[in-house]
Amino acid sequence: MVPQILFEDKDIIVVVKPRGVSSQSSSGFEEDMVSLLKKHLGKDAYIGVIHRLDKPVYGIMVYGKNKKSTELLSNELRQKNIEKSYAALVEGLPLKNHGELRDYIKKYDNNTSKVVDKNTIGAKEAVLNYEVIDSFQIEDMCITRLKINLVTGRHHQIRLQCASHGFPLLGDHKYNKRLSNKKFEYDKVLALAAINLSFIHPKTNKRLNYKIDADF
Template identity: 30%
Template sequence: MKTNPPAVRIVTISADEAGQRIDNFLRTQLKGVPKSMIYRILRKGEVRINKGRIKPEYKLEEGDEVRIPPVRVSERDDETVSPKLAKVAALADAILFEDDSILVMNKPSGTAVHGGSGLSFGVIEGLRALRPDARFLELVHRLDRDTSGILLVAKKRSALRSLHEQLREKGMQKDYLALVRGQWPAHLKVVRAPLLKNILQSGERVVRVSSEGKPSETHFKVEERYAHATLVKASPVTGRTHQIRVHTLYAGHPIAFDDRYGEKEFDSQLAGTGLKRLFLHAAALRFTHPQSGEVMRVEAPLDEELKHCLALLRKSSPAK
């Protein structure tokens, strides 16, 4: 089946697109094109701004005219993420809120936020397939692959800048629900322990408490107690990799079914509940809307597996 050859495009940069590097801009314009090819066409001068050559680190300005050369994307890449795929269709049902500036979704457990490291599919790739006409879709923050719950996506660069500023200034509150081993002490309301990230040869990230690490703080509140476990609300003040998972372990109460920081004996005690995934869920997010200035609080319901687990725990050991 023949397709029309791609043609040269001239794109005028809007105020919303200004401020980003040309290489990053091209990655959003040339979806599916390998980064190596993007840098190659930049080096060869095939990409022009205002008819002149530029370097990959050039930052776009409002009104710039960008010449984007014809680049053929392989058909296989086009088929990697298709709106017809069940995973992509499921993402449509997971959207909690959406307007012109932002999209908030309840990310399923087991889905990465973006492709890479051997994964061809991620939330952001799926959303771009769902919204092929969206000129801008970028993650505001991240969730671990096995963590479910609220994920915030910016649909405008100005929204991304505003929300990132809120994260830096700690103006955004995230509340997670975690099922942890044993009886969490009622008086243990804050865990402060510096975290150091290590990258293993396999590429796997492992985080541990270390005096050489970055300052990290998480607030905790007991939600429900069971015979061998506690449901806690965890509100991170800082945003370190695996922070809640490592802080609960440091406190002596690892999270259920955490394959990296958990405890097999605790997991076996939950065998009758049908739980097979990490019990960590981003349940609520409070932030200021980047356009309206309204303070928003979005909540994400637990999935059926987590609700079923808690129902059985309540039945076998009613919460006090």
């Protein structure tokens, strides 16, 4: 498997992570993005992980090709200067055509997160903005297409926040409770994709923007 490369120079590489592939090195025998990129760049290549996507999510990612670029981009991420947009299909229709979701999230050891009270030990604030693009019907259910901009980057943030606010993602076998009783054709894959990534190049200081279309 060779991931789609959107941009590459001596400092960074921008790629499209496929579904089912981990963003960083994994302990199992499955290929991950770091091992895939080393097949392209060489087994001794430096691959700096800057941000992550859930394994079942596909979309645009940037990796550093040296320590300095990785540190600079990681700092930009902490400063919230890296902009990320997602496309999602959710069940139901949000009350507003655009709005903000703001919660406190805690990650647990079983690779799940929960919305908790802000005073809970380990709780972190999670913020995203959404916009309704369109909606349609599947059988007797309203499906809405959203564009989502992440303000923070918490564990399973989009999936958890959408579910907790009453519009879970199609194909989300972890947070969509409907899937335990009934499944649709769309539920074969998680309907979530990182479609836009914008950041300042760590060496040239020019803003770079990359976009792809969602396949759902």
